[in-house]
Amino acid sequence: MPNPPLLSVLMPIYKPDLGLFKKAVSSVQRQCYPNWELCLVDDGSNDEHLISTFQNLEGDARIKVFRFKMNEGISAAINKAAALANGSYFGVLDQDDELHSSALLEYARVITRNPEVDIIYCDEDKIDEKGRFCSPWYKSDWNPDMALSFNYVMHFVLYRSSLFRALGGTRTRFDGSQDYDLLLRAVEKTGHIHHIPKILYHWRISAGSIAGGPEAKPHVFVKGLAALNDALHRREIQGSAEHAPDAWKGVYRVRRKINRPHTTSILVLLTGNPDRPLPLFRSIAALIPSADREIICMDPSIPEAGKTTMVHNIPITCVASPDKALNNVPAYFNAMARKARGDFLLFLDDTMEILSSETHFALLEQGQRSEVGAVGGKVFYPNGFLEQTGIILGPFGLFAYANRASPDDVGYVGIKRMIANYSAIMGLGMMTRRLLFFELGGFDEQYDNYCWDADYCLRLRERRFLITSTPYATFRHHIPARPTHLGISSQDTAIFKKRWHHVIDNDPYFNKNLSRLREDFWPG
Known part of the structure; x- marks a missing residue:
């Protein structure tokens, strides 16, 4: 690959399950694409076992570590990780999730073929309590109205580093839905968005993760609604967002005002x-x-x-x-x-x-x-x-x-x-x-x-x-x-x-991994 881009994986950390944290780090180290760096920021865990784990990683020059003395919040940790990074693109990996071994290679190929791309995301699935992959999520290509209904992009998103920095990174007041807020602001600045229709991210079902159910982090959906209403204000859309009725937590409805009488x-x-x-x-x-x-x-x-x-x-x-x-x-x-x-x-x-x-x-x-x-x-x-x-x-x-x-x-x-x-x-x-x-x-x-x-x-x-x-x-x-x-x-x-x-055979809103013999979005 000519001029392979340096890709920076950012990982905010707070009181992790050490076994799962090691698996997350290992999933980056196992990447078949070599030109990456991993920027770890401990957000005030004050855990001696975690510190010892960091010390064991010192032999890998591609891994950078920073420790906050006090808990600053996930946005502060992500922004600090970004400050450590030198890559041309940034992406956030949660402390207990995993990347597919070819994830960064697939992203690098997209960047090489489409150097103007600013945002890249992929399909994903979940890892259950027994370590099995389940619940494949085959996503739409960029779908602006769906993005105002739900953060369907979710994981794993790479942003051009200059775009990330121009936006000021993630914002503390939206902690919990800082990723949704970042996406909504980023797509206002660029239309160069690419979707990779492959499962390259594994979201772990664990205690305290909304992968297992929305009740784990109810504040996330409040912050998501706030981020969406903030986006409506920025975009000068007359109306407001609310939680969608009879829907999943995290699904919203934008109610737009009718701007004038129509017949x-x-x-x-x-x-x-x-x-x-x-x-x-x-x-x-x-x-x-x-x-x-x-x-x-x-x-x-x-x-x-x-x-x-x-x-x-x-x-x-x-x-x-x-x-x-x-x-x-x-x-x-x-x-x-x-x-x-x-x-x-x-x-x-x-x-x-x-x-x-x-x-x-x-x-x-x-x-x-x-x-x-x-x-x-x-x-x-x-x-x-x-x-x-x-x-x-x-x-x-x-x-x-x-x-x-x-x-x-x-x-x-x-x-x-x-x-x-x-x-x-x-x-x-x-x-x-x-x-x-x-x-x-x-x-x-x-x-x-x-x-x-x-x-x-x-x-x-x-x-x-x-x-x-x-x-x-x-x-x-x-x-x-x-x-x-x-x-x-x-x-x-x-x-x-x-x-x-x-x-x-190329419907951007109907993932190619879904069955062509059914009408209900069933994986093929």
Whole structure:
């Protein structure tokens, strides 16, 4: 490797289990990449056995040791370790965790291939009480909305040393969640973030570690919430963060203020069944204020148009089916969109139903963001199981609905309770800005009934817009539960694969180590 970078592993120490501490140090010494240094800072343990252990390490010139006389806190210890370090990148290893033997080699390869990179993180697992590896955690590539919901980056993060120092290191007032605070500040300064989809860090389950459960360190989540609210203030985001309901400890919800009044054009495709629209229109009337919406409908089986009817005392504008649009869903929605006057478009059909008064607000709070191109929510089957929380690329050789046919629990590493980014979302229940919709040319009418929604989202992604899913917008879809890929026509599939073959197997939000034969984030 030409010009191998010096990598500095920082380890704050306080009253460690000496056996586990030695294993942590040994995991660094066993690295197959040789150009590293280990900076140990004892934060006032005052332990003679620990001092003796330090003395036994003196023969390794790559290890530096500093001892505080008094306990200064974890941030002070990390910053002191950084002051000892000479590496071009810093990363923190906890005193009882371990690095995979090839961890630093993998990081060095990333740096060599991408010299502009500022932040690097990896996948991780846990070590149980018997020393067995368990609970693999296969992470998303950089996912900005997930990062505002949860510190999913966690371990092992390398920061460019100049960035770490420019940020002033870690901050004492966030001790316990100093790593989350550092991440939130660092990503405000750089977009050069790289994820290594390999398990290179082993987080030990032990007494006093939140790896074994949140009750071990409840203050961590209080400090994490404080760090997140501090980030919102820095970023001038109007709103506040709170603990997410019915979620893991450490999962947060950012509530954003609606920055100005918005109107939503609700576009409803009718299927000709007179009973079907009733749950949808009832839910619209009950849950979305009339001043904030207009409703535009199309029944392709009925040629009448241009008239306004009343359903549940709400006016509905009927639009004629476009010529030559026989059984073409994107063409129907495009025709309705051309009649719309709202700031936002919300796409529904008469098999859908809005479930809560919060749904419209939850969509708007994300959709108003200039960096977000489309937003969707959680869609349930009539039996209470999920139909989707987003679209993941790759399963079954095409794509799948994330978490389809699974219960409404917290999900894989808590993802079902997080506002997060996906590559795409389902078209029914999708909200997007009207002007942006037409800037992209609307939905592609080459598709008939399927793939048009994923295609629209991927075109937004090409323009660097985020696709956001919020669990606080909820819908019920009155259809039988069935796998997505079984109902897609071969024609629509062929068009989608030809256009997007280069991304189908490279979804940045769906780790390549997860199964392509399931939809619930199950390790492959």
